[in-house]
Amino acid sequence: MTKTYAVIGDPIDHSLSPNIHNAAFKELGLDCTYIAYRVPKGELEAGIKSLKSINIAGFNVTIPHKIEMIKHLDSLDEDCSVIGATNTVTNDNGKLSGYNTDMEGFLDPIKKRELAIKDSKVLLLGAGGAARAIVAGFAKEKAHNITIANRTKEKANALVQFAHKIGIEAKAITINEVAESASEYSFIVNATSIGLKNEPAPISTKSINEKSVVYDIVYMPMNTELIKQSKKNGATIIYGYEMLLSQAARAFKIWHGIDVPYETMKKALLGGV
Ligand SMILES: NC(=O)c1ccc[n+]([C@@H]2O[C@H](COP(=O)([O-])OP(=O)(O)OC[C@H]3O[C@@H](n4cnc5c(N)ncnc54)[C@H](OP(=O)(O)O)[C@@H]3O)[C@@H](O)[C@H]2O)c1
Incomplete structure (x- = not known):
């Protein structure tokens, strides 16, 4: 059946x-x-x-x-x-x-690129459901600290409480307070929904450089403004579709006990890109 x-x-x-x-x-x-x-x-x-x-x-x-x-x-x-x-x-x-499977699905593309998370400094934009799984991922991989920047400061504060509870140093700021500080972080992750509607990047990308890893979990469009500008500045880019496929592949394994044909899923998602 x-x-x-x-x-x-x-x-x-x-x-x-x-x-x-x-x-x-x-x-x-x-x-x-x-x-x-x-x-x-x-x-x-x-x-x-x-x-x-x-x-x-x-x-x-x-x-x-x-x-x-x-x-x-x-x-x-x-x-x-x-x-x-x-x-x-x-x-x-x-x-x-x-x-x-969101947490490991988020971490998979970072691990695939063999980027070191341990002792790194993280700037996380957003404090919603996805941001929570991302905080747990960075805590698990022993990042040094995480700055949570959100439009609504109370939500960032609540996520900082969660971060402390699971053993990672964290502080909350508003997204406007990020200003030109992006270069102070190894990982810059966008977990807000900014980008979905082709909006400007959520933060200034001026100080993003070739040492930065920019991970935008928004997957549609694939090239958000944040990605486009960070790519121009020479940053390492991780796309939102990679997280989407990884969490789906992990769910597939749980349900069917077999590895998913990743390229088939990727083609179904991106139309053969
Ligand atoms: N690639 C993937 O596999 C994957 C997985 C999960 C989610 N996502 C994507 O990640 C995004 C967030 O998902 P979620 O589940 O965390 O949603 P959510 O719980 O609704 O959180 C939305 C976040 O975006 C912020 N935000 C929304 N509109 C904003 C605006 N105009 N200006 C500034 N901040 C704004 C919210 O800030 P406030 O707290 O101030 O409202 C909040 O931090 C979505 O675009 C979703 O599609 C991708």
Whole structure:
């Protein structure tokens, strides 16, 4: 019988997860399908009930349910409990197990390039759900410290509390306070949604240089203004689509127990770039 997988969230119509998972199923000849299912805020419990009623094999969780979903799990893995959010769930006859592949999915492209995180200084733009998994990733890899710059300072403060709790030095500033300080950091990560609508870069890129690693987790467009300008300045660039593919590949492995055809997923995402 065909196994069904899904991504739940709201909005969900822009999600590229069905494209990449379905391309992998086709390539591997798996009798599986992956759908996008809109579950509005406040309707998670009903959404889960309907997923169970169609005997969903597994599902991804995105905005706004990553944290609330934790309450509905029967068990959770270590990354999931440290981060306090889940993005990947398995269903074993109604028993739901949660995983978080965002953190390792974020780290994979850095490791692939053999860039050293240990003792590095990090500038993280944004303090939302994705930023939380990123803080956990830098803490795990023993970065020296992390400056969290966010439009809303209270949210940056809350993320600093989380960083301290998991053992990494951190401080909060507003995004305007970054000014020309980018060159003081080895890693500059954009985890705000600035760039999605082709906006100007979230910070000044003047001091970004060939020693900087600039990682923009916004994946659409692939070349955000931050990426374009940092590339001109000679920085090492990591694209948001790389994180998207890595977290998807890790979810695929959890569900199917096999490695994903990465190039197939990449082609489905980028159209053969
Ligand atoms: N590549 C991947 O695999 C991957 C994975 C997850 C997420 N993402 C992308 O990462 C981005 C953030 O996702 P999320 O889940 O963390 O979302 P979120 O929880 O809604 O957080 C959004 C963040 O962006 C900031 N922000 C939004 N609009 C802004 C503006 N106009 N000016 C300044 N700051 C602004 C918010 O600041 P305030 O706190 O001030 O509102 C907050 O820090 C999204 O674009 C998402 O698509 C990519």
